Amino acid sequence: MTPFKADGDLAEPVLARHVADGVAAGAGGVFAACGTGEFNALGLDEYTRVVAVSVASAAGRVPVFAGAGGPLPAARATARAAAAQGADGLLLMPPYLVSGPPAGLVRYVREVAATVDLPIIIYQRGTTRFTPSAVAELAEVPNIVGFKDGLGDFDLLQRIILTVRRSTDKDFTFFNGLPTAELTVPAYRGLGVNLYSSAVFAFAPEISLAFYKAVTGGDEVLTQRLLTDFYLPLVELRDLVPGYAVSLVKAGARLRGVEVGGVRPPLLDPTPEHTACLERIITSGLSIAGT
Numbered sequence: 501m502t503p504f505k506a507d508g509d510l511a512e513p514v515l516a517r518h519v520a521d522g523v524a525a526g527a528g529g530v531f532a533a534c535g536t537g538e539f540n541a542l543g544l545d546e547y548t549r550v551v552a553v554s555v556a557s558a559a560g561r562v563p564v565f566a567g568a569g570g571p572l573p574a575a576r577a578t579a580r581a582a583a584a585q586g587a588d589g590l591l592l593m594p595p596y597l598v599s600g601p602p603a604g605l606v607r608y609v610r611e612v613a614a615t616v617d618l619p620i621i622i623y624q625r626g627t628t629r630f631t632p633s634a635v636a637e638l639a640e641v642p643n644i645v646g647f648k649d650g651l652g653d654f655d656l657l658q659r660i661i662l663t664v665r666r667s668t669d670k671d672f673t674f675f676n677g678l679p680t681a682e683l684t685v686p687a688y689r690g691l692g693v694n695l696y697s698s699a700v701f702a703f704a705p706e707i708s709l710a711f712y713k714a715v716t717g718g719d720e721v722l723t724q725r726l727l728t729d730f731y732l733p734l735v736e737l738r739d740l741v742p743g744y745a746v747s748l749v750k751a752g753a754r755l756r757g758v759e760v761g762g763v764r765p766p767l768l769d770p771t772p773e774h775t776a777c778l779e780r781i782i783t784s785g786l787s788i789a790g791t
Contacts, residue, residue, distance in 0.1 A: 501702050501750055502537045502550055504761035510546050512553050514759055518702075519557035525705040530558050533578075534567035534591050536699045536746055541764035547578055552585040565621065569593030572608060576615045589619040591648065594628035602634040613641050623677060625650025632656075632663035639664050639672050648677035649693070652684065658691055679745040680738060682711050683731045686723070689715070699745065700734075703752030704782055710789035722788070730785035737777055743767040748778055755779050 503514035519530055532554035533539050533547050542550065551566045558564050566582035568575050568590045579590055595608050605628060613620050620643055624630055629651065630638075638644050647664075649657050657674075664672055676688040676696035685696055694716075701708035707730060714722040738744045746763055751770045753760045755778065762769045770778065 501753060501760050502533060502542065502546075503759070504764070506761065508761075508764075510549055511759070511761060512549060515550065515553045516557045518753075518758065518760070519554050520559075522701065522705065523558055523561050525701075526709055527562060527701060527705075529562045530554055530564045531591060531697055532564055532566050532587070534565070535593070536702060536749055537567065538746060538764055538767070539567040539569065539593065541767075544574075544577055544581060548581045548585060551582050551587050555586040563588035565589040565591050567591050567593055568612060569623075570596045572611060575608075575612045579612055579616045579618070583616040583618050587618065589621065589645070590616070591621050591623055593623045594626045597627065599627045599629075602631045605630060606634050606637055609638055609644065610641060613643055617643060619643055619645040621646040621648050621673070621675065623648045623650060625677065629656075630660065632659045635660045636663045636667040639668050639670055645671075646673035646675060648675040648697075649688075650677040650679075652678050654687065654691065657693070661691060661693070680731060680735050682708070682715075683727065683735055685711075685715055699749050700731075700752075702749050703756055703758070704785060706791040707782075707785040707789045710791075725788050726785065729788060730781060733781045733784075734778075737774060737781065740774065741768065741770075744770065744774075748774075751775050751778055752782060755782060 501518060503511035503518065505511045533542060533550040555564050564587050566587040568578040569592055582590055592609060592612055609622055622638060635647055661674060673695065674693045676684060676693055678684050681696040681698060698708045711726045738748055747767050747770055750760050750763055
Protein backbone atom coordinates (compact mmCIF):
# COMPACT_ATOMS: atom_id res chain seq x y z
CA MET A 501 0.00 0.00 0.00
CA THR A 502 0.95 3.64 -0.35
CA PRO A 503 -0.21 5.43 2.83
CA PHE A 504 -1.44 9.00 2.69
CA LYS A 505 -1.90 11.60 5.44
CA ALA A 506 -5.18 13.38 6.08
CA ASP A 507 -3.97 16.27 3.91
CA GLY A 508 -3.28 13.86 1.05
CA ASP A 509 0.52 13.90 1.25
CA LEU A 510 2.57 10.73 1.37
CA ALA A 511 2.82 9.27 4.90
CA GLU A 512 6.45 8.14 4.78
CA PRO A 513 6.78 6.93 8.41
CA VAL A 514 3.66 4.76 8.01
CA LEU A 515 5.03 3.34 4.77
CA ALA A 516 8.36 2.58 6.43
CA ARG A 517 6.65 0.67 9.26
CA HIS A 518 4.31 -1.07 6.83
CA VAL A 519 7.20 -2.42 4.74
CA ALA A 520 9.36 -3.31 7.73
CA ASP A 521 6.50 -5.12 9.47
CA GLY A 522 5.63 -7.00 6.29
CA VAL A 523 9.18 -8.19 5.79
CA ALA A 524 9.43 -9.21 9.44
CA ALA A 525 6.16 -11.15 9.08
CA GLY A 526 7.66 -13.29 6.34
CA ALA A 527 7.09 -11.66 2.96
CA GLY A 528 9.28 -13.04 0.19
CA GLY A 529 9.52 -9.68 -1.54
CA VAL A 530 8.06 -6.19 -1.73
CA PHE A 531 6.10 -4.70 -4.64
CA ALA A 532 6.35 -0.94 -4.12
CA ALA A 533 4.20 1.61 -5.98
CA CYS A 534 2.52 -1.07 -8.07
CA GLY A 535 -1.19 -1.80 -8.51
CA THR A 536 -2.18 -2.05 -4.85
CA GLY A 537 0.25 0.79 -4.17
CA GLU A 538 -1.75 3.15 -6.44
CA PHE A 539 0.99 3.63 -9.02
CA ASN A 540 -1.62 5.28 -11.22
CA ALA A 541 -2.17 8.08 -8.70
CA LEU A 542 1.43 8.98 -7.85
CA GLY A 543 3.50 11.84 -9.19
CA LEU A 544 7.11 11.12 -10.06
CA ASP A 545 8.39 12.76 -6.87
CA GLU A 546 5.99 10.73 -4.74
CA TYR A 547 6.86 7.58 -6.63
CA THR A 548 10.54 8.20 -6.01
CA ARG A 549 9.94 8.68 -2.30
CA VAL A 550 7.85 5.50 -2.08
CA VAL A 551 10.61 3.46 -3.69
CA ALA A 552 13.32 5.05 -1.54
CA VAL A 553 11.42 4.42 1.70
CA SER A 554 10.58 0.85 0.69
CA VAL A 555 14.17 0.03 -0.21
CA ALA A 556 15.44 1.51 3.04
CA SER A 557 12.85 -0.34 5.12
CA ALA A 558 13.42 -3.68 3.40
CA ALA A 559 17.12 -3.16 4.15
CA GLY A 560 18.26 -5.84 1.73
CA ARG A 561 16.35 -8.63 3.49
CA VAL A 562 14.08 -9.25 0.49
CA PRO A 563 14.01 -7.83 -3.05
CA VAL A 564 12.02 -4.68 -3.77
CA PHE A 565 10.33 -4.49 -7.17
CA ALA A 566 8.95 -1.09 -8.13
CA GLY A 567 6.10 -0.42 -10.52
CA ALA A 568 6.63 1.16 -13.92
CA GLY A 569 4.33 1.68 -16.87
CA GLY A 570 1.92 4.08 -18.51
CA PRO A 571 3.05 6.30 -21.40
CA LEU A 572 6.51 5.33 -22.62
CA PRO A 573 8.22 8.52 -21.34
CA ALA A 574 6.62 7.99 -17.92
CA ALA A 575 7.62 4.33 -17.88
CA ARG A 576 11.21 5.29 -18.65
CA ALA A 577 11.21 8.02 -16.00
CA THR A 578 9.89 5.73 -13.28
CA ALA A 579 12.34 3.00 -14.30
CA ARG A 580 15.25 5.44 -13.95
CA ALA A 581 13.94 6.71 -10.61
CA ALA A 582 13.56 3.17 -9.27
CA ALA A 583 17.09 2.30 -10.31
CA ALA A 584 18.46 5.47 -8.72
CA GLN A 585 16.75 4.64 -5.42
CA GLY A 586 18.17 1.14 -5.27
CA ALA A 587 15.19 -0.99 -6.31
CA ASP A 588 16.04 -4.58 -7.14
CA GLY A 589 13.74 -4.77 -10.15
CA LEU A 590 10.67 -3.49 -11.96
CA LEU A 591 7.12 -4.73 -12.43
CA LEU A 592 6.28 -3.36 -15.87
CA MET A 593 2.57 -2.62 -16.05
CA PRO A 594 0.46 -1.81 -19.13
CA PRO A 595 0.95 1.27 -21.29
CA TYR A 596 -1.72 3.93 -20.98
CA LEU A 597 -5.20 3.13 -22.35
CA VAL A 598 -4.29 2.16 -25.88
CA SER A 599 -4.34 -1.44 -27.07
CA GLY A 600 -1.27 -2.14 -29.18
CA PRO A 601 -0.62 -5.19 -31.37
CA PRO A 602 1.82 -7.81 -30.04
CA ALA A 603 4.71 -6.29 -32.00
CA GLY A 604 3.95 -2.88 -30.46
CA LEU A 605 3.86 -4.32 -26.95
CA VAL A 606 7.18 -6.05 -27.58
CA ARG A 607 8.66 -2.75 -28.70
CA TYR A 608 7.29 -0.97 -25.61
CA VAL A 609 8.79 -3.54 -23.25
CA ARG A 610 12.11 -3.56 -25.09
CA GLU A 611 12.41 0.23 -24.92
CA VAL A 612 11.77 0.29 -21.17
CA ALA A 613 14.15 -2.63 -20.64
CA ALA A 614 16.85 -0.74 -22.52
CA THR A 615 16.49 2.22 -20.13
CA VAL A 616 17.89 0.45 -17.05
CA ASP A 617 19.80 -2.68 -16.13
CA LEU A 618 17.24 -3.76 -13.55
CA PRO A 619 15.52 -7.15 -13.82
CA ILE A 620 12.01 -6.71 -15.21
CA ILE A 621 8.82 -8.70 -14.71
CA ILE A 622 6.23 -8.12 -17.44
CA TYR A 623 2.66 -7.69 -16.16
CA GLN A 624 -0.07 -8.92 -18.48
CA ARG A 625 -3.40 -7.36 -17.60
CA GLY A 626 -5.94 -4.84 -18.80
CA THR A 627 -5.09 -3.63 -22.30
CA THR A 628 -1.86 -5.65 -22.38
CA ARG A 629 -2.31 -9.13 -23.85
CA PHE A 630 0.74 -10.94 -25.19
CA THR A 631 0.99 -13.80 -27.64
CA PRO A 632 3.15 -16.82 -26.78
CA SER A 633 5.70 -15.89 -29.43
CA ALA A 634 5.89 -12.31 -28.14
CA VAL A 635 6.71 -13.48 -24.60
CA ALA A 636 9.24 -15.97 -25.95
CA GLU A 637 10.92 -13.13 -27.86
CA LEU A 638 11.00 -10.91 -24.78
CA ALA A 639 12.36 -13.73 -22.63
CA GLU A 640 15.53 -13.51 -24.71
CA VAL A 641 16.14 -9.95 -23.48
CA PRO A 642 18.78 -10.35 -20.73
CA ASN A 643 17.09 -8.27 -18.04
CA ILE A 644 13.53 -9.51 -18.63
CA VAL A 645 13.24 -12.26 -16.03
CA GLY A 646 9.56 -13.00 -15.50
CA PHE A 647 5.94 -12.77 -16.55
CA LYS A 648 3.05 -11.95 -14.23
CA ASP A 649 -0.41 -12.91 -15.50
CA GLY A 650 -3.37 -10.77 -14.50
CA LEU A 651 -5.82 -11.98 -17.17
CA GLY A 652 -6.64 -15.47 -15.96
CA ASP A 653 -6.86 -16.90 -19.47
CA PHE A 654 -5.44 -20.31 -18.63
CA ASP A 655 -5.37 -21.58 -22.19
CA LEU A 656 -3.29 -18.58 -23.28
CA LEU A 657 -1.04 -18.78 -20.24
CA GLN A 658 -0.37 -22.48 -20.74
CA ARG A 659 0.63 -21.81 -24.35
CA ILE A 660 2.88 -18.95 -23.23
CA ILE A 661 4.59 -21.14 -20.64
CA LEU A 662 5.15 -24.03 -23.05
CA THR A 663 6.43 -21.72 -25.79
CA VAL A 664 8.88 -19.95 -23.48
CA ARG A 665 10.14 -23.19 -21.95
CA ARG A 666 10.64 -24.66 -25.42
CA SER A 667 12.48 -21.62 -26.78
CA THR A 668 14.92 -20.86 -23.96
CA ASP A 669 16.85 -22.50 -21.13
CA LYS A 670 16.78 -19.21 -19.24
CA ASP A 671 15.49 -19.25 -15.66
CA PHE A 672 12.29 -17.38 -16.50
CA THR A 673 9.71 -17.00 -13.71
CA PHE A 674 5.92 -16.98 -13.95
CA PHE A 675 3.59 -15.35 -11.41
CA ASN A 676 -0.12 -15.40 -10.67
CA GLY A 677 -1.06 -11.72 -10.76
CA LEU A 678 -4.86 -11.82 -10.54
CA PRO A 679 -6.52 -9.62 -7.92
CA THR A 680 -6.98 -11.53 -4.65
CA ALA A 681 -4.64 -14.10 -6.13
CA GLU A 682 -5.19 -16.79 -3.51
CA LEU A 683 -8.61 -17.65 -4.95
CA THR A 684 -6.93 -18.94 -8.12
CA VAL A 685 -3.70 -20.29 -6.62
CA PRO A 686 -4.78 -23.95 -6.90
CA ALA A 687 -5.60 -23.44 -10.59
CA TYR A 688 -2.32 -21.66 -11.35
CA ARG A 689 -0.36 -24.32 -9.47
CA GLY A 690 -1.88 -26.84 -11.86
CA LEU A 691 -0.01 -25.03 -14.65
CA GLY A 692 3.20 -24.99 -12.66
CA VAL A 693 2.85 -21.33 -11.64
CA ASN A 694 3.53 -21.40 -7.91
CA LEU A 695 4.42 -17.78 -7.17
CA TYR A 696 1.85 -15.05 -6.53
CA SER A 697 1.57 -11.65 -4.89
CA SER A 698 -0.86 -11.35 -2.01
CA ALA A 699 -2.75 -8.10 -1.46
CA VAL A 700 -4.29 -9.71 1.64
CA PHE A 701 -0.79 -9.85 3.13
CA ALA A 702 -0.84 -6.05 3.20
CA PHE A 703 -3.57 -6.00 5.85
CA ALA A 704 -3.80 -9.56 7.23
CA PRO A 705 -0.43 -11.31 6.92
CA GLU A 706 -1.60 -13.96 9.39
CA ILE A 707 -4.32 -15.09 6.97
CA SER A 708 -2.11 -14.82 3.92
CA LEU A 709 0.66 -16.89 5.49
CA ALA A 710 -1.78 -19.48 6.85
CA PHE A 711 -3.11 -19.96 3.34
CA TYR A 712 0.38 -20.15 1.83
CA LYS A 713 1.49 -22.77 4.35
CA ALA A 714 -1.70 -24.76 3.82
CA VAL A 715 -1.57 -24.77 0.03
CA THR A 716 2.16 -25.50 -0.18
CA GLY A 717 2.01 -28.07 2.63
CA GLY A 718 -0.86 -30.03 1.12
CA ASP A 719 -3.38 -29.17 3.85
CA GLU A 720 -6.44 -29.29 1.60
CA VAL A 721 -8.91 -28.96 4.47
CA LEU A 722 -7.48 -25.64 5.70
CA THR A 723 -6.98 -24.43 2.12
CA GLN A 724 -10.63 -25.03 1.31
CA ARG A 725 -11.84 -23.46 4.57
CA LEU A 726 -9.90 -20.28 3.90
CA LEU A 727 -11.00 -20.17 0.27
CA THR A 728 -14.65 -20.76 1.13
CA ASP A 729 -15.06 -18.68 4.28
CA PHE A 730 -12.56 -15.86 3.75
CA TYR A 731 -11.36 -15.42 0.18
CA LEU A 732 -14.66 -16.11 -1.57
CA PRO A 733 -16.63 -13.57 0.53
CA LEU A 734 -13.79 -11.08 0.10
CA VAL A 735 -13.86 -11.47 -3.68
CA GLU A 736 -17.64 -11.17 -3.74
CA LEU A 737 -17.37 -7.89 -1.80
CA ARG A 738 -14.50 -6.74 -4.00
CA ASP A 739 -16.54 -7.24 -7.16
CA LEU A 740 -19.38 -5.00 -5.99
CA VAL A 741 -17.52 -1.78 -6.86
CA PRO A 742 -14.76 -1.14 -9.43
CA GLY A 743 -11.49 -0.39 -7.68
CA TYR A 744 -12.34 -2.23 -4.49
CA ALA A 745 -9.37 -4.56 -5.14
CA VAL A 746 -7.29 -1.65 -3.83
CA SER A 747 -9.81 0.18 -1.64
CA LEU A 748 -10.59 -2.87 0.51
CA VAL A 749 -6.90 -3.42 1.19
CA LYS A 750 -6.54 0.04 2.65
CA ALA A 751 -9.82 -0.29 4.53
CA GLY A 752 -8.61 -3.59 5.96
CA ALA A 753 -5.39 -1.96 7.14
CA ARG A 754 -7.35 0.85 8.81
CA LEU A 755 -9.57 -1.70 10.54
CA ARG A 756 -6.43 -3.29 11.92
CA GLY A 757 -5.07 -0.01 13.26
CA VAL A 758 -2.70 1.12 10.50
CA GLU A 759 -3.30 4.76 9.53
CA VAL A 760 -2.85 4.43 5.79
CA GLY A 761 -5.47 7.00 4.85
CA GLY A 762 -7.87 6.62 1.95
CA VAL A 763 -7.48 5.96 -1.74
CA ARG A 764 -7.03 8.64 -4.37
CA PRO A 765 -9.46 9.32 -7.23
CA PRO A 766 -10.73 7.74 -9.34
CA LEU A 767 -10.95 5.06 -6.64
CA LEU A 768 -13.43 5.36 -3.79
CA ASP A 769 -13.17 4.21 -0.20
CA PRO A 770 -15.66 1.51 0.85
CA THR A 771 -19.03 2.57 2.21
CA PRO A 772 -19.69 2.09 5.95
CA GLU A 773 -21.84 -0.93 5.11
CA HIS A 774 -19.11 -2.52 3.03
CA THR A 775 -16.49 -1.70 5.65
CA ALA A 776 -18.56 -3.48 8.28
CA CYS A 777 -18.86 -6.47 5.97
CA LEU A 778 -15.10 -6.44 5.45
CA GLU A 779 -14.54 -6.41 9.20
CA ARG A 780 -16.68 -9.55 9.58
CA ILE A 781 -14.78 -11.26 6.77
CA ILE A 782 -11.41 -10.43 8.36
CA THR A 783 -12.60 -11.68 11.76
CA SER A 784 -13.65 -14.95 10.16
CA GLY A 785 -10.34 -15.31 8.35
CA LEU A 786 -8.30 -14.65 11.49
CA SER A 787 -10.34 -17.23 13.35
CA ILE A 788 -9.75 -19.88 10.68
CA ALA A 789 -6.05 -19.01 10.55
CA GLY A 790 -5.91 -19.61 14.28
CA THR A 791 -4.87 -16.14 15.34
